Amino acid sequence: MGFLGVLIILRPGIEAFQPAALGVLAASLGYAVSNIGTKKLIPVQSTIAILFWMNLMQAVMALVGIDLAFPLRLGAHDWIWAIGIAVGGTAAHYCLTNALRVADAIVVIPLDFLRIPLIAFVGWMFYGETLDCWCSSAAESSCRESCGTCAPRCAEAQSRREYRIPTAYRAAAQRVQALDASVRFTFSTPFARSSRRGREHGCHDAFARSEPLRRVRCLRRDARMPQQAQRSPGRPARRAPAARTELQSQSATPRRPACRDRPRRERDPARAEQTAPLRGGSSRQQAELDRMVGAEAARQGCESSGFFLFGGGNRSRSNASTSTGRSRACAAISTASTVDLQRLRGGDSTAASSAAP
């Protein structure tokens, strides 16, 4: 019966093979090992002693990764949640033990499986995580399921989080990240592409950053930033609305193939003829940038990591090492688009700023 529940939620094809999901699998293995240990300790220690040493040892273990001043980072309302972690973590074990004490496991275990629907309800209630089991296409439902998950939350978390991993963890983190990247490329690429999750917010998303399309878009946005200040206010920047329209059309119909060139289509046939070689050139450069980014991603592993723990560890490092090639490519693209823009503006009646003496 438990497996039924597990199968309902982990339907085949769902992106359950993200690194974080493999982490949960490892976590369940770790819980199993610790249960075996508990079973061996029960004959010689009281429950209170086991729990006491558990908390003491884990507090010592947690010392390696914390910033000692972390309570100062907690706001007033954060303390409620800190108390929630402590009380919830302790009370859950206490209540489960007592339930097993007053009734047989036959009664208790089916009740414990209610945890999954309850937590699905909680996720839906508080975080908008929808989970519909009767969706026809697994990929579509996984897409829908993952959309609501962390769109605003991840961005907020990423912007607020400070990673304080000691240097001893860096090497391990890099190794884990290489493994992580290979796992991701093996298991999740088709679903990561069909997932809308990454398209709805910026570059700072925990999962979808490996997607080459999105990386290129992020790079393009980075390239656009310095240019926007110089553009004339009368005519909107050329690439920004294109990217935005593309985003909207893709989020409206996620399964449609990438329609990158559609918004750039000119209404005027003469203009279209005039800009055809330019478009060819820019798409060639875009393809080159795509290739370069893909090679970078393959060379040093994916920039992102499903593991929060290691997520920030080498982001600055990878940024530093990719920044030369990336900035070169971005400069090429942006100069090309500026040149395009100026040449187009030559015959453009609305470009008052360039026609003015």
Next chain:
Amino acid sequence: VVTPVESEALGQPEPPPPRTSNVPAAVAWMVGTLLSFSLMAISVRQLGGVLNLFELLMVRAVGGLGILLIVMTAQPRCSALALRRPGMHLLRNGSHFIANLCWTNAVIVMPLATVFAIEFLMPVWAGLLAVLFLGERFHGQPRRIRSRWASSAC
């Protein structure tokens, strides 16, 4: 119903379980369990943006210690805290700690229902490990599940 002979044969010197199941009490305790797990998941997710994983686990360990100290001062008779078999404690707590790191990470970045569903594979692992390392065999299943779950509750 486990007779003392059977419980000895199962290697469980724990006090024998009650003769009858008090279903309403069990339901009440399980409601508490489920609410506690939900509370913990929400709290972890809320604090995920402020603290890193180690700090979250630190909060949990220190809070648990505080609650335990309160319980121990309320019931002084069960405060025999001598450390026996420290190696086993270390193995248990190390694996539990790493598992907690993975679980906390997953609660922050993944849909809650998916995390809990994958976590429910734990009895499978426990069964495999029990067969491998404790020399248990696959028979008398309800009772073994019971003892496994009783131990998992600690």
